[in-house]
Amino acid sequence: DGALVEAVKTFQDYHGLAVDGVIGNNTLAEINVPIRQKLIQMELNMERRRWMPDFLGDTYVFVNLADQNLKLVKNGKTWHTTRVVVGKPYHATPVFSDEMTYVEINPYWNVPYSIATKEYLPKLRQNPNALSAQNIRVFSGEQEVAPTQIAWNSYSGSNFPFKLRQDPGGRNALGRIKFMFPNQFNIYIHDTPSKTLFDRAQRDFSHGCIRVSDPFALGDVLLSDQGYDRSRLEAIRDAGARKVVKLKEPVQVHLTYLTAWMNKDGSTHFRRDIYDRDEVLLKALARAMTENL
Known part of the structure; x- marks a missing residue:
């Protein structure tokens, strides 16, 4: 009934669950x-x-x-x-x-080194323009470098010298x-x-x-x-x-x-x-x- 539904919702709120009044698997697990x-x-x-x-x-x-x-x-x-x-x-x-x-x-957004090497470098090896649609540019020191001019297969997590930066937007x-x-x-x-x-x-x-x-x-x-x-x-x-x-x-x-x-x-x-x-x-x-x- 309504009182039970409201009690379940209060319980869910107190446990950081979706507050829907339904005793699903997550709610039942917390009750137990x-x-x-x-x-x-x-x-x-x-x-x-x-x-x-x-x-x-x-x-x-x-x-x-x-x-x-x-x-x-x-x-x-x-x-x-x-x-x-x-x-x-x-x-x-x-x-x-x-x-x-x-x-x-x-x-x-200055892309953290771990994300640049673990997530983005494999994409750049497949397609040097893979990050262009996300407005992510490549820098060597303070100088911007065209991603198509880089031999991405020559680099790994141990020798990656570039910085990746995403423009505002x-x-x-x-x-x-x-x-x-x-x-x-x-x-x-x-x-x-x-x-x-x-x-x-x-x-x-x-x-x-x-x-x-x-x-x-x-x-x-x-x-x-x-x-x-x-x-x-x-x-x-x-x-x-x-x-x-x-x-x-x-x-x-x-x-x-x-x-x-x-x-x-x-x-x-x-x-x-x-x-x-x-x-x-x-x-x-x-x-x-x-x-x-």
């Missing part, structure tokens, strides 16, 4: 998780939270990789929440904190805006042309960076007090030229991995351990406890 396992999961995430600073910043961006959601908090109040796509298990997004310092509209892999917090992992938050992935309950599809739904709404919340509201950001986007906007004050960014947590309203939430980190942490804590006896 023993309470002892959920208690252990809560203990593990209390440990993870203990590792984080007590004060996250006056203004900060908080991304829970297991939840695949982002929130922006100002003075203890959540101003913006949105869905994100995170790294697939093979390209798991790391956990760390850093400072966002600038936003780039109509960015170039609607097909750019970073979309039309990116949010930069320079870090050793080369991870950042950005737009994407692949909008349909945000409709999925499980969203681990990227190479490690964080793709954000409706990024110009996020830009509005971050930059409107600097005179860059959504309409101005979109006008810059539509003009097509690359533009860098520095933040007046750096914003803390926290990439976290919490598979269980409690909200302020008392609701307890659980998420799939997409990177299989719970078991690793459980073994590490058990080993530490044994060593301290």
Whole structure:
């Protein structure tokens, strides 16, 4: 009946499932998780939270990789929440904190070396013009090189000397805006042309960076007090030229991995351990406890 359907929807929401009120395989699997396992999961995430600073910043961006959601908090109040796509298990997004310092509209995409050699080089061996339709250009140092003039079969992952760069535009892999917090992992938050992935309950599809739904709404919340509201950001986007906007004050960014947590309203939430980190942490804590006896 209606009450049962609503109860199932609430359960699905608390477990990061598709909220449809239907007890399918994924919902049934979560219903059948023993309470002892959920208690252990809560203990593990209390440990993870203990590792984080007590004060996250006056203004900060908080991304829970297991939840695949982002929130922006100002003075203890959540101003913006949105869905994100995170790294697939093979390209798991790391956990760390850093400072966002600038936003780039109509960015170039400098193709990472691993993607250039593992994914694009085989295509270029087959067809030197394979990337032209994606507006990806080839550079040797600072000099652009025609892809048809390169003997691609002479190169591999060990001696690839070129840089691949995608021009700004609607097909750019970073979309039309990116949010930069320079870090050793080369991870950042950005737009994407692949909008349909945000409709999925499980969203681990990227190479490690964080793709954000409706990024110009996020830009509005971050930059409107600097005179860059959504309409101005979109006008810059539509003009097509690359533009860098520095933040007046750096914003803390926290990439976290919490598979269980409690909200302020008392609701307890659980998420799939997409990177299989719970078991690793459980073994590490058990080993530490044994060593301290």
